[in-house]
Amino acid sequence: MVDFVVFLKNVLVVSLAMNIGLIWKISYNNEETLSSKWSSWGNLQQKLHFHAFGCNGDRREEEEAQISKNTQLLSTTSSASASAPAPPEIPDGGESVVINLDHGDPTMYESFWKQKGKEITVVTSGWQHISYFSDVKNVCWFLEPQLVSAIRRLHKVVGNAITEGRHIVVGTGSSQLYQAALYALSPPNAPQxxxxxxxxxxxxSYPLMTDYLKSGLHKWAGDANEFNKEEPYIELVTSPNNPDGFTKQAVVKGDKGILIHDLAYYWPQYTPIILPADYDIMLFTVSKSTGHAGTRIGWALVKDREVAKKMTTFIEINTIGVSKDSQIRAAKILQAVSDSCDHANQKEAAESFFDYSYKHMEERWKKLREAVNKTQLFSLPSFSMETCCFSGRTFGQLPAFAWLKCEGGEVGDCESFLRKHKIYTRGGKHFGASSEYTRISMLSRDSEFKLFTERLPAIVS
Known part of the structure; x- marks a missing residue:
């Protein structure tokens, strides 16, 4: 009996050792798998874009091979890993690195917000923000009062929009607000x-967002310059314009139109603030005003109460409101921007957000123009000088995107031409324009933008 007990103990010990070894092996393999997945996560957004815009298989394969190889070389450490070691040096002078300037991911602003630390940190207790409702007396009943105050204050500080007598509607970015506005302005029982x-x-993205649901309420009808139908219409006015950066006004002369003004870039780092905007529907977003695209908060200033109610209904049906956590974070950020402007004239005060952003954009446009002037292949638009009522500076537009043209007629497709040199952009055909043009983001990280301005003059053919 004793021998049998000893035998069982030995079997258990051996079994335990084998299980521990097996668990260690599985854990080790999972770590490798997770590490591999994590390293490729940064490529997901780029892959999604090219699938969405119908690039061919060769382009996708090239992107997957090149970007996967070089993603980590252009990444900077996040605030959560500020103490991590610096990435390895870029090999062969950077010629093999894919530079993706297709999308307007505003990572340029990271360096400013890293300096703020706890000043903009939001701590949320587990019991907070449980209810769907924020202010049932408000037209937009899921809009947090803190965000209302921060929005009104910032517009007053900058002087770029009138908020008095306006209803504020919050959305998951200005894209949701755009769709909400289309819903609110399209008659439900119209014959067409x-x-x-x-x-x-x-x-x-306007054509895609307009027709995506194929609801029958509205349809994309193309270039406003060519619209001459005696029918009701909604005209979208983006000013400053994405992609070319110019100040825009409505162009359709008909008397059956309704206007939506997308003012995502009407901030003093991009354009002189001449007058406070005063339109029926005005769309704004934190992604381009402060750089916090991931927070996914936009707001609309709406004059007509019934339109604001219908926009709210759309968001209510679409997402049952907007994240309160994101709203509170956005409010904190907007308050910090206003505070930085109020303190800018005090001695030993930190640089205001808009001063920092303006200087950064000015320097980037200077570097880009210098790079373009070194080659006969490309050109950039010129902008007239105006005095900004907010900053007192006199300057031309400093758009978030560069509208680059391939000159000489030898290059028919500027996007494809730059892609051969491992520079990814978004071609003019996506914007209803000639393929001689392509849009380039000016909002990437410093390392990526520097590499771009060094590579561009070296392109010969």
Whole structure:
């Protein structure tokens, strides 16, 4: 009996050792798998874009091979890993690195917000923000009062929009607000869909967002410059314009139109603030005003109460409101921007957000123009000088995107031409314009933008 007990103990010990070894092996393999997945996560957004815009298989394969190889070389450490070692040096002078300037991911602003630390940190207790409701007396009943105060204060400080007598509607970015506005402005029982137009070059996502659901309420009707139907229409006015950066006004002369003004870039780091905007529907977003695209908060200033109610209904049906956590974070950020402006004139005060952003954009446009002037292949638009009522500076537009043209007629497709040199952009055809043009983001990280301005003059053919 004793021998049998000893035998069982030995079997258990051996079994335990084998299980521990097996667990260690599985854990080790999972770590490798997770590490591999994590390293490729940064490529997901780029892959999604090229699938969405129908690039061919060769382009996708090239992107997957090149970007996967070089993603970590252009990444900077996040605030959560500020103490991590610096990435390895870029090999062969950077010639093999894919530079993706297709999308307007505003990572340029990271360096400013890293300096703020706890000043903009938001701590949320587990019991907070449980309810759907924020202010049931408000037209937009899921809008947090803190965000209302921060929005009104910032517009007053900058002087770029009138908020008095306006209803504020919050959305998951200005894209949701755009769709909410289309819903609110399109008659539900009309014999045919409402025409939606915008002057070319127009924002590339307008056609897709307009027709995505094929609801029958509205339809994309193309370039506003060519619209001459005696039918009701909605005209989208983006000013400053994405992609070319110019100040825009409505162009359709008909008397059956309704206007939506997308003012995502009407901030003093991009354009002189001449007058406070005063339109029926004005769209703004934190992604381009402060750089916090991941927070996914936009807001609309709406004059008509019934339109604001219908926009709220759309968001209510679509997402049952907007994240309160994101709203509180956005409010904290907007308050910090206003505070930095109020303190800018005090001695030993930190640089204001808009001073920092303006200087950064000015320097980037200077570097880009210098790079373009070194080659005969490319050109950039010129902008007239105006005095900004907010800063007192006199300057031309400093758009978030560069509208680059391939000159000489030898290059028919500027996007494809730059892609051969491992520079990814978004071609003019997506904006209702000639393929001789391509849009380039000016908002990437410093390392990526520096590499771009060094590579561009070296392109010969």
């Amino acid at each position: 869909p409402m025409n939606v137009v915008s002057a070319a070059p127009f924002y590339s």
